[in-house]
């Protein structure tokens with residue numbers, strides 16, 4: 001580790017949380033089987049938890065900062081991996097973890113990383129791929145830095161994530177290595193693949209799979225592509241559920257993503273989802289005998305943050321489940337988790353949607369760009385029921401990710417049957 005992440009958080013988007021445990025003047029206000037089983041049952045179940053959920057929200061105030069203190073918590077609800085969720089990439093592009101070293105050839109770089117799965121790039125390769133960081137190849141800007149589209153000598157398209165200059169001091173180390181370590185060790189069809197990295201002087205660069213079709217948020221905003229159909233949204237939800245399930249069941253070392261949100265979901269041309277940005281990922285079992293996760297900073301994005309994590313500083317897989325619940329609401333409503341410009345009762349999208357759901361008007365929160373059909377109406381009820389469970393203020397009452405995926409499979413099955 002290289003030191004303080006506060007420097008990183010300070011340069012992130014305002015709604016991003018990454019704070020050290022030290023006291024600070026500002027404070028955080030949490031702005032923040034076949035399931036056609038009858039709407040009343042669904043709503044009944046919903047009501048039993050809705051109160052708890054609603055209680056956990058406070059409409060956003062101006063200041064959305066949070067400061068945490070040291071944290072001690074147990075990692076719970078891990079579950080065993082099955083092939084259903086493995087989705088392991090077939091790596092038809094030849095860049096499968098085990099073959100990557102061969103692809104990039106031998107390097108005479110003395111700092112060549114020996115860890116399996118890691119590939120160290122040379123600065124010459126990066127310059128070649130990005131045409132010396134040509135502005136025309138810039139595709140995005142995030143908390144970490146600038147993202148360029150690049151092409152390796154063998155033709156592979158890559159996204160080159162170049163750390164901000166402001167992070168050139170050692171404070172970037174933790175973030176950089178965290179991202180590399182987490183990314184390089186996992187491989188799944190619905191996770192953005194990590195090809196390698198470069199640490200050259202003050203440069204910190206990560207090379208990942210290029211996902212060509214923008215972020216989920218851009219699609220929901222119709223900045224990219226046509227209106228996402230309800231069926232596509234359901235497929236995306238399932239892809240994301242598979243990816244997170246995979247992370248949570250990852251060998252002996254479950255990975256908590258910690259920053260599940262629509263701008264971290266990248267889409268392929270065929271609208272398959274790939275979960276990106278493991279900057280905040282953390283190996284859940286890399287601390288204290290695999291049972292205790294000690295977190296020194298609250299990290300995540302406003303609107304997606306698990307209130308129990310905020311309360312207790314305990315980070316578990318269920319924090320991702322919470323964020324996933326918020327993402328489900330976002331998918332069906334099209335709205336951002338927090339819409340500051342709306343009237344108070346609609347400002348926190350999940351709370352607004354859940355209230356409508358429990359009152360029996362789930363269809364009224366459907367993204368206005370979608371048709372209010374019977375199939376959409378039934379599916380949104382079931383999705384909101386699942387979302388409601390995911391955002392339960394007590395993590396023990398939230399389903400595990402695997403269960404979320406199973407429920408979504410059934411919703412999709414019923415949805416398709418109704419359409420046929």
Ligand SMILES: Nc1ncnc2c1ncn2[C@@H]1O[C@H](COP(=O)(O)OP(=O)(O)OP(=O)(O)O)[C@@H](O)[C@H]1O
Pocket residue numbers: 012013016139140141142143144145146147159161192208209210211212214215263264266276277
């Ligand atoms: N693998 C990728 N393939 C294609 N485009 C990408 C890829 N990764 C990132 N981008 C683009 O670059 C933008 C910035 O990505 P980045 O992960 O750095 O930040 P972010 O997730 O948008 O913001 P934050 O760092 O606050 O989470 C994304 O919104 C996306 O448009």
